[in-house]
Amino acid sequence: MNFLNEVSQRFPDAISFAAGRPFEGLFDTELVHRYLRRYTDHLMERFDDDVALVRRTVLQYGRTKGIIHDLIARNLAVDENVVVDPESIVVTVGCQEALFLTLRALRRTEKDCLLTVLPCYVGVAGAAELVDMPLLPVKGSPEGIDLADLVAVVKRARESGLRPRALYVVADFANPSGISLDLETREQLLRLAEEHDFLLLEDNPYGIFHAPDADPLPTLKALDRDRRVIHLGSFAKTGLPGARIGYAIADQLVSDGNGGTQSLADQLAKIKSMLTVNTSPIAQAVIGGKLLEHDFSLRAANARENAVYQENLRHLLAGLAERFPPDQRSGVTWNVPTGGFFVVLDVPFPVDDELLELSARRHRVLWTPMHHFYGDGEPRHQIRLSFSYLTVDQIAVGLDRLAEFIHDQRERKSGTAPCRGGQL
DSSP: OHHHHHHHHHOTTSEESOOOOOOSTTOOHHHHHHHHHHHHHHHHHHTTTOHHHHHHHHHSOOOTTOSOHHHHHHHHHHHHOOOOOGGGEEEEEHHHHHHHHHHHHHOOSTTEEEEEEESOOHHHHHHHHHTTOOEEEEEOOTTSOOHHHHHHHHHHHHHTTOEEEEEEEOOSSOTTTOOOOOHHHHHHHHHHHHHHTOEEEEEOSSTTOSOTTSOOOOOHHHHOSSSOEEEEEESTTTTOGGGOEEEEEOOOEEEOSSSSEEEHHHHHHHHHHTTTSSOOHHHHHHHHHHHHHTTTOHHHHTHHHHHHHHHHHHHHHHHHHHHSOGGGOOSOEEOOOSSSSEEEEEEEEEEOHHHHHHIIIIIOEEOEEGGGGTTSOOOEEEEEEEOSSSOHHHHHHHHHHHHHHHHHHHHHHHTOOOOBTTBO
């Protein structure tokens, strides 16, 4: 993450397909004030016009589990058909904290480990490293996950004395692959989690950004009947990234260490109280106001944003087809997700960070080398393109520059390219 930020700062005129950020063209600072007022009006009604209590709720140190957990529960019921006790929700400083807290709670001994499909979001590896939790890679597939390999990895781990606690998975438009799991795969994952006794750590930042004519598939949590799923959510893409609000639904029962039980959410809150104390009540109030403003539906609240992302995706895919037609045998192919933020491009040469710098300096276009999502530093013939942050015109110019870069690298690989500026 730091490397990509540094490259972006050093080459500010480069068009960036690297950052998986929300589109800024619809940002409006006035909405922040409006949502804050909407939430404080809600509190005034709830607290019978007790102004002092409203001020304390929004401006004082807040409850560790959060102050908008009840509103999040209503949003989940409206948008995802997920019905949970609000007390099972912990509001966090972004989803990254939710991920860290969960892994910290699951990691009890040096035998505990986390399963994850490769390639995967880099923040998972970072959080696991912070809590000293080994990662066990599971093979991906065109369908998102190789279920046979998942079973094999679990069995090998147990035979070697390890304890797989959970599988990290993004069921909808995964980062970086853009792949979504079909319904059968989701159901099989739940069955395997029950059969082999591990949890599913479901991350869902992109689920609502699907084609408007598509019927969204149920989340793993919506299909969960045995409390096998810990669901991680974020308002960075659907609410406001600057608010840094995420959450975890942790309705599992765990030991309290004294012979009794407590909810996993309570355990997460205890860890959080020693880490960030509480999540900014003001930031929560802004997100709470947005939920109230849109009758708890983030799908409705993000209709304009989703239209932008769908239009960007169409232009990106059409632009790739125009610049790399199959009959030219360019060696360039790509996957075709129906939503989310990302497309993966296969190129006929290995890609590393040095090549990204060259692309930024010479061709003024940025992208993300896929080796970052495998964590081994090995160059791969793939790059991730993010289309969420750009305008349609920027996508067109960026693709022209990307095509020039790829053509240049193909020539160099074949040994036909001339030297430029004394550099090969």
